[in-house]
Amino acid sequence: MLRIGITGGIGSGKSIVCRLFQVLGAPVYDSDARAKWLMGHDATLRDELTAAFGPATFDAATGQLDRVYLARVAFTDPTQLARLNALVHPAVGRDFEAWSITRKAEGYRYLLKEAALLYESGAYRQLDQIITVFAPQVVRQARVLRRDPHRTPDDILAIIGKQMSEEEKVQRAEHVVYNDDQQPLIPQVLALHGELVK
Structure with a gap:
């Protein structure tokens, strides 16, 4: 069974491409989404997050992850963001391995792993091939402004600035969807x- 990564910058259209693959029967x-779920439900990761960012990481009354608090702590400090990623990315990697084993047992010929930071996180090492979904930056910015009206052009440029360039992703990928x-x-x-599927 082939394990295929699918990546692309914000607004490139990874999700719609993944939905097309799902229509064709490929698991994605x-x-x-799994990172968000794991931060709230994986006991080991919850303990690690609490140890790293303090007891306020989870609401004392509900036990739910306090995303506002975590964003305020981690996304304003590059060191703290790196610390968060160092905990979350390995947890996602373990979860993906278990998910992949189940899909292989179900007889799939290939599966897809969708991730914006596939190269940046090192997750590409788990995969056999990579698909990059490419769109020019001006097109991506316009899409995100339509999709997320709460974002400003500067917000989008800041996100793009933290991601590997589309050109480098295209060069490194085995396949490109335009x-x-x-x-x-x-x-x-x-x-x-x-x-x-061949």
């Missing part, structure tokens, strides 16, 4: 699916 692991509003997505995904 959403790293961002979501530039010029080339239709469905034929590209169908062709890639056909190649991956």
Whole structure:
């Protein structure tokens, strides 16, 4: 069973490409969604987060992760953000390994792992091939402004600045899906699916 990573910068359209693959029957692991779930439910990770960021990381009354507190502590300090990533990324890696074993037992020919920071986190090392979803920066910025009206252009540029360049992701990937509003997505995904199931 092939383990395929799918990545791309904010606004590139990773999620819609993943949905197309899911329609074709491919299982997709959403790293961002699983990271959020694990921070709230994985006992080991909860203990590590509490030790790293203090008891206020989880609400005393409900036991729920206090995302506002954690964002205030971690996302304003690069050292603290690196500390958070050093705890969350390995937990996601372990969770993905267990998920992959189950998918292999179910007989899938390939699976996808969706992650914006596939290279930056080192998660690409778990995978056989990488798909980059590419869109020019001006297109990505416009999409994010439409999708997330609470963000400003400066917010988006700050996020883009923390991600590997699209050009480098394209160079490092085995496959590229162009979501530039010029080339239709469905034929590209169908062709890639056909190649991956062979």
